[in-house]
Amino acid sequence: MKVNYYLNFDGDAADAFHFYKAIFGGEFMAFLKMNETPDANKLTEDEQNRTLHIALPIAEGVILMGSDILPSMGHQFKPGNNMYISLHPESRKEADRLYNGLSIDGAVEMELQDTFWGAYYGSFTDKYGVKWMINFDENRS
Template identity: 55%
Template sequence: MPALNPYLNFNGNAEEAFNFYRSVFGGEFLVVSRFKDMPAEYKASEKEDNLIMHISLPIAGGNYLMGSDVPSSMPKAVTGNNINISLHPDTREEADRLFKGLSAGGNVVMPMADAFWGAYFGMFIDKFGISWMINVETHPK
């Protein structure tokens, strides 16, 4: 079974929210990436450079609370679209099987493909309106 983690979206206050979550759960951030860290072809506007592209906070039991700010090029985060279920299977084959099965009858946002951060990644909204992300780490740990 792949790891399953909540992924939260924010409208410019992800860093504040995650500092709050860290004050409650404890620990240290595993990853903090900003939009300025993206390759030029994927960048949002310069005014969004310091916003959080991805942040990950380990919490109990090997789980992670993850999130990002939503760039202005995407729909604003509102209750209902501000959380995704993030699956982390071990193989591309398992990722493709899960993506195909769970996205059937839904809306593919990003098909499974190699991503610039070194993962095999895809996003979709299932036929029940639930947002999913599938991420397979492809670089050595």
């Protein structure tokens, strides 16, 4: 299983990741804007220009990932709540096991489900306040 760090920002994810890129070097593995989503027309103009997902390898086997929050979806940015542990299991079965176990008595953000970007994904805060993402992508396992 791969483990990565996922950071949330309030409209400045792209700026932050360009800064990190200047320090760590390398190239972005992914850089998608919110206007590339199927429901982009439901977002404000500002939100359409926000970062949906960005990924930068920073060390051997370590990828720093991030995105911007969407205030129109009820997201609230607070320093301290902007980091997730992103787990990338090697099977759907393992994704289910991790999600079902870690989310017990927690607060689900997004149920584990197939997504438009092709992954089986869910996110939640566990009962201890730790934020998690489970992302199984059979094309990248």
